[in-house]
Amino acid sequence: MTTRVQCPTCGxxxxxSSSSPYRPFCSERCKLIDLGAWASEKHAIPGNELEDDVFSEELSPRH
Ligand SMILES: [Zn+2]
Structure with a gap:
């Protein structure tokens, strides 16, 4: 008998078993999706702080 679980991401x-290294997820992708969803919920940062940072770096060659 095999124990089966449902992938939290896609069901x-x-x-x-050891043949499912990403259990309870079906794949690394689903694992990352779930972690990403969790992270974005927990760290919902308003504004474009990161974007501004990236842009200022790109647009300011004389730093
Ligand atoms: Zn999945």
Whole structure:
């Protein structure tokens, strides 16, 4: 008998064994998606701080 869980991201059945290194996720992609969703929920930063940073670096060659 095989224990199966559902991938939290896409709902696919995942075998709970060493053949599923990303369990309970079906794949690394689903794992990253879930972690990313969690992170963006927890760190919902308003504004474009990061974007501004990137742009100022790109547009300021004489630093
Ligand atoms: Zn999945």
């Amino acid at each position: 696919m059945a995942v075998e709970w």
